[in-house]
Amino acid sequence: MTITIKDVAQKANVSIATVSLALHDNVRISPGTKKKVMKVVDELNYRPSRIARGLVLQQTQNIGFLLTNDHFLHTEPFYTHIFLGSEFEARDHNFYVLLNTIPNKFNECDHLPRFVLEKNVDGVIIAGKVPLEIVTCLEADKIPVVFVDFYPPSGEYSAVLIDNVQGGEKATEHLIAYGHRNIGFIGGDMVHPSIRDRFQGYQIALEKFKIPFNMKQVVTRESTTNRKSGYHAAEILLKKNKDLTALFACNDAMALGAMQYIKETGKKIPEDISVIGFDDVVEDLSSDPPLSSIRVPKVEMGIESVRLLMDYLSSKRPKKVLIPVELISRNSVLNINGKY
Amino acid sequence: MTITIKDVAQKANVSIATVSLALHDNVRISPGTKKKVMKVVDELNYRPSRIARGLVLQQTQNIGFLLTNDHFLHTEPFYTHIFLGSEFEARDHNFYVLLNTIPNKFNECDHLPRFVLEKNVDGVIIAGKVPLEIVTCLEADKIPVVFVDFYPPSGEYSAVLIDNVQGGEKATEHLIAYGHRNIGFIGGDMVHPSIRDRFQGYQIALEKFKIPFNMKQVVTRESTTNRKSGYHAAEILLKKNKDLTALFACNDAMALGAMQYIKETGKKIPEDISVIGFDDVVEDLSSDPPLSSIRVPKVEMGIESVRLLMDYLSSKRPKKVLIPVELISRNSVLNINGKY
DNA sequence: AAAATTTAGTTAAACGTTTAACCTATAAAG
DNA sequence: CTTTATAGGTTAAACGTTTAACTAAATTTT
Structure with a gap:
């Protein structure tokens, strides 16, 4: 039923080899024949079967x-x-x-x-x-x-x-540029290299601006990296450090969790605490306030x-x-x- | 390089047809040969090429x-x-x-x-x-x-x-069961049949419980069905109807938009206004309060x-x-x- | 015991391509 | 004018399966 190279060859009065070669722009085929073949190809709306092609070419595409x-x-x-x-x-x-x-x-x-x-x-x-x-x-x-x-x-x-290191740097530098000096880091499962790299970016940025790194301002013991652990990490961090003005969460889910905790304690974002996330998966309007983040071009x-x-x-x-x-x-x- | 039916046939000392038939459990092949073939198949870890198969069977799978x-x-x-x-x-x-x-x-x-x-x-x-x-x-x-x-x-x-009609009914009936009598409906582009059906479900539920349907409590003129139009629809609805105690939004995005508007006017959810959505795409913890919705088994x-x-x-x-x-x-x- | 049937396999064609090897006519070279 | 090269094709094999048609041996039927 479906038209094959044979149908084209027959209608164009050439061999199937000629059709194939014409379709591949082979030099052996004269411009005239090429045109003739192409016309029939168009008329019949022929497309080579990818399966047959795959078989002979030994590749699947x-x-x-x-x-x-x-x-x-x-x-x-x-x-x-x-x-x-x-x-x-x-x-x-x-x-x-x-x-x-x-x-x-x-x-x-x-x-x-x-x-x-x-x-x-x-x-x-x-x-x-x-x-x-x-x-x-x-x-x-x-x-x-x-x-x-x-x-x-x-x-x-x-x-x-x-480039997670660069991302960690950019996020942290953004906070620094906006005047923040006491910046908490919310990390998750540090076994994951991305998280480690983002943490490293955080440290590099601090160092660059001569801001002392303080292990107290860091949570890296959460076993997961979801909303819940973000909530939990924010709780730990903010109870321990009354002077924090900003949090850098190593992904958006954790950032949302942190935001939720902050709001529940009656504080305002960003007036009391600034928050920045990572990944930029939270849609523009679906957090309140809209979450600043590091966009990854997926x-x-x-x-x-x-x-x-x-x-x-x-x-x-x-x-x-x-x-x-x-x-x-x-x-x-x-x-x-x-x-x- | 990759092993084919030929390799199996050779090693098992049968024809390739026998291998193929054995693999398809054909009655023509005796249990003994079948076993013999299968053993070789296992040994060589043979798998029929889906491409060759597709070609002869004229189907792509x-x-x-x-x-x-x-x-x-x-x-x-x-x-x-x-x-x-x-x-x-x-x-x-x-x-x-x-x-x-x-x-x-x-x-x-x-x-x-x-x-x-x-x-x-x-x-x-x-x-x-x-x-x-x-x-x-x-x-x-x-x-x-x-x-x-x-x-x-x-x-x-x-x-x-x-079953959008059923869904509209279930959402509305839930609100009714919880004592709500003044229920707003937030619809979007009514050209889309799903939305129409959900609206129909809403109407059926009202009728079932002898609650008068009021066109004032309905917004069906939004051209899109996103967060923004939910926000806008809620604004229209709540300004016009001071007695509404609940909103049924015909999808979660609009429900979130409506929630945002409600919160911005200083009202509490669900204490002042109850909200229910549709689709259940908002993850469990990512709205505040967690949004009741109609789950669609995707x-x-x-x-x-x-x-x-x-x-x-x-x-x-x-x-x-x-x-x-x-x-x-x-x-x-x-x-x-x-x-x- | 011959004929017919059943069992258990094999042979070969087919699926729709690609392409190396081959062919034939024409042009160029000697 | 013969030989050689070139242009422009065609033939046929190959890719890895499936399966209809065939075959040979064994078994059953008459």
Whole structure:
């Protein structure tokens, strides 16, 4: 029913080889025949079957996109935006992106995503932290891999990483520029490298402006990085440090939790305490006041990850890209210069 | 390099046909040979190539998932959860889901998603409202289609739809059960059938409890359904109706906007005004107070949409499914029975 | 015991491409 | 005028499956 290269060949009165070569702009085909073929292609609205193509070319033109279930469901819209970015860029390279979430725990290579088992992808993008076993399994199968927002502790891979240190600096420097000198840091699970890097950025910024670093102004013992732990951390911090004028939370969820605690104690944001977050996932109008944050260009990260994969596919050389971040100034930070 | 059916056949000392038949549990193959083949399959870790399979079977085992750019980027996490549900179910049927966002405006069939042009899907799931032109184009290509959370004005299709009328009823009845008699309705773009249905549910509930319907307590003229229009609608409603004790917003975004307006006028939620939303996309802790809402089982909708597509693929008969919704009672609605 | 049926496999065609190897006519070189 | 090169195609094999049609041996039926 669906029209194939045969139909085109027949109607154009040439062999199917000629059609194929014409479509690939081969020099062997004269301009005249090329035009003739193209006309028929247009008339019949012919498109090569990607499946047949894939079979003979031994390539799938598919990219696997891997993240854990939790990351897909609960860290909206962070990873979904990265995914979408990868879709955009993949389209330009005529690739499809096959999403596959994996369980948070991973035991055996048997449970690798289908597209890996069935050799249905030319490469895989891994977004966020995943069980290391899966990396080992992919390694064994020699599947090209690009990591996004995560880098395994050992090995040499292509990766798209957020410049978290720079982000931590920018956030802290923004507070400093607005006159703040007693700045609390709300960190979560310090095992996660992003959090560590943001913390490092915080320290670098303090040092740069000769502000003494005080371990009392830092909470790094929360085991999670959600709203609840932000609330809890703010409580600890503000009870212990009466002189804090600003808080830097290492993600927006924690910042929201901190804001909630601050409000519940009857204090005003930003008049009494300024708050800045990280990730910029809180939509513009959905916190009160709108939360200043560090924007991470998620779609761009997805785009970049596909580029790195394409690059690796041809060069076989891993490459790392650091994605710069941007300060988004809204109304949760008060300029207190000259006030105290 | 990658092992094929030939390798298995060779090592098991049978023909490739035998391997294939054994893998499909064909009766022609004796249990002994079957076992022998399976052993080799296991040893070599063989998996049939889905591409070769697709070519001979003339089926892709792919499902296209279509939504507009806007829906993917701005209506988080609604459609992404539906998408994930479809991925789950597709996996069980050994299908892949190819996501493709389309621009909000659509001109010509040339710009159909690649997977349609290249005949790379056996069917398409369309989530949310899309330009009607695209439906026409798909119709012309005779591609099986399942709609989710949208139904085109004409034609007979498989569809997974939210029981919005029921939802409107449940929300309104909840308010009524809690003693509210003056209930405002915040609707958005009434062109969208979901909104109309939710409004209808509101009316049905009022009627059921013999509460007079008052057009003054209703805003249906907002052109969008976001936070901002919720804010605006609440303003109109509360200025006009001093006796309102509760608001039913036809989605959570508008509910949040309404809450913001209420708070800004110095009133308390739920003490002064109760608010209930719809969709339950606001995460448990991220509004203050936590917003009561009507939960829509998004993942289940995705699952159901794949089931309908599978069903259609074998039966060629369109089928519609109404998805029931659930009241999620949190703290934005006050029980005022006996208070007035 | 011959014929018919059943069992358990094999052979080969088909799916729709790509492309190396081959062919034929024409142009250029010797 | 013969040989060689070039231009512009065509033929056929290959990719990895599935499956209809075939076959040979074993078993059952007559």
